[in-house]
Amino acid sequence: MIVLGLDTCLNACSVAVVDGGRVLAHRSEVMARGHQERLAPMAQAVMADAGLPFAALGRIGVTVGPGSFTGLRVGVAFAKGLASALGLPAVPVGALEALAAEGGEGLVAAAIDARRDQVYLQAFDAGRPLMAPDALPLGQAAARIVELSMGRPLTLVGSGAPLLADAAPAARVLTPEGCDARKVAELAAARAPAPLKPLYLRAPDAKLPS
Structure with a gap:
């Protein structure tokens, strides 16, 4: 196809x-x-x-x-x-899933810099999601990375990857645009068609004038 x-x-x-x-x-x-x-x-x-x-x-x-x-x-x-x-x-x-696919088949965490000291984060193991995509404060996201890796080889992918690198010093870091x-x-x-709906994990930064 x-x-x-x-x-x-x-x-x-x-x-x-x-x-x-x-x-x-x-x-x-x-x-x-x-x-x-x-x-x-x-x-x-x-x-x-x-x-x-x-x-x-x-x-x-x-x-x-x-x-x-x-x-x-x-x-x-x-x-x-x-x-x-x-x-x-x-x-x-x-x-996040598409970014993670660039990280290979092992343990991969995709992270996008969401500004405001937050990242959009989702982790995968051999392509299977370990968590739903979420918007997390940097400290909470770093703790999640430590919890998920537990000494295993890890790849961090995305614009938010450098922000989490200290939580997994041995991780491979990829930063595609x-x-x-x-x-x-x-x-x-590899999957069935579904309605196309934008995935928003938080409200937009821009606000309408009051």
Whole structure:
């Protein structure tokens, strides 16, 4: 099955086309803003790189958060529109799960810097979640890392990984700017479609004027 993977949740825009685990095309650009302007042209370019029409797709996978409120909504809206236009199923993929997939098959903790002395955190063991995604104060997140690792080899992945590195000095630390759309597509291929709903773990920082 050919899957289009999309990510706009963090500080990158990433698109990939994967067929049964084989990457047909992939593009990624680091950006803090501008996902809305780049996503559609990048998707068109990736399909052209793969030599495929959009009609060849079997499904679409997209990261749904946590992450940038604006960025994740861009990806979700685009995936919904494209899936509707093509009559395709869409699959939501958590940003923390997608990040963790870059850390390998062992014990992996994905952490995103949520500002305000917090991180979004989720841990996995051999790809199986050990906890639900959560927004935690740094001290509580560090204690969770100590509790989970218990001397085992650990990989920390994400923008929040350096903030937790002192809790696991021997951990491997990876700091990608965003989720890898190739991993998003692979995860989406392995699960059933579901409604695309942004995953918000806390209220937005911006407030409407009173």
